Amino acid sequence: MLEGRKKLARFTNIDPGTEAAFDRWVDKGALQKEVFLEPVPESFKPYLIDPNHTADREVYYALKGQEWRIPAMRLLWKEGLGWNEHFERLEGALFGYESWQNDWWIAHCNERGGTGGIALFCTVDAEGLRWMELAGFRALPPFGRAEIPVRSFHPDEETAMALFLAEDEDAVALARFKLLPKRQQKMLEDNSNGPWQITREQIPEINRHLKRQVDILLRRSKT
Incomplete structure (x- = not known):
């Protein structure tokens, strides 16, 4: 991200060490950080290992000037209930990946069973x-x-x-x-x-x- 090749990073329940490493560049003004708490859906709760885990903590980092990618990514994840390779490509574009990188990733996913859900x-x-x-x-x-x-x-x-x-x-x-x-x-x-x-x-x-x-x-x- 610091080289400008990637524009956005998204973490769910981020490791504290990783968060501290990114926060260092937030403090220096290179990155913008936003944090959101997303309640765990009721349908998922019977399968939780920790019954006290009631929400996921989502952390976003965007390059300065690219902050618009954060609400765009959140909208994509909220609307992508039928997640498929088209959503996967949009997600890659929001991260800042080039078309050839998205093509490679989608082809790799299809070899492994496709994007999202259980094969x-x-x-x-x-x-x-x-x-x-x-x-x-x-x-x-x-x-x-x-x-x-x-x-x-x-x-x-x-x-x-x-x-x-x-x-x-x-x-x-x-x-x-x-x-x-x-x-x-x-x-x-x-x-x-x-x-x-x-x-x-x-x-x-x-x-x-x-x-x-x-x-x-x-x-x-x-x-």
Whole structure:
């Protein structure tokens, strides 16, 4: 930031040592600092490790002359309830990153499952995969088994993903998808860790709440 390459920094519940390091430059007049307390949403409270944690402390630092970025970033975070790569790009622009840096970051995020939310995985059979290809991978196939198992994996759990695919004798591929917050919250309501089951009848609703395209991560070998 001191070199002017980055215009804004945002921290939530910042480490005291980090805050002191930034405050040094606030005192010297190089940075502008603003602090906000954001109440923890009621829906999050059952999952808190510390029940006394009722608010998050947000700290912003902006270069002098770039203070307008602070209210702009707060507005983005308040409105970005369906966070996707477009919000991610806007956030990067407000931080001061160049277009090529935002392009690299979004491509990196997409390789790891996309921006925001939990990546969910299900298997698809040959007919379903053909349908998805014709649909441009914009939806899950609205037919097939009466119940579809859904799992969540860390991006590095490639062996577990492969085993999940192998367990389904009819499957030819492993699909990854992400849901908008309201639909994701509904799925996680009674079981936050999975696995989950979705029915064939739920697929149209799932497709209406997809955040981005469906990715095919693994394909079963034909040999």
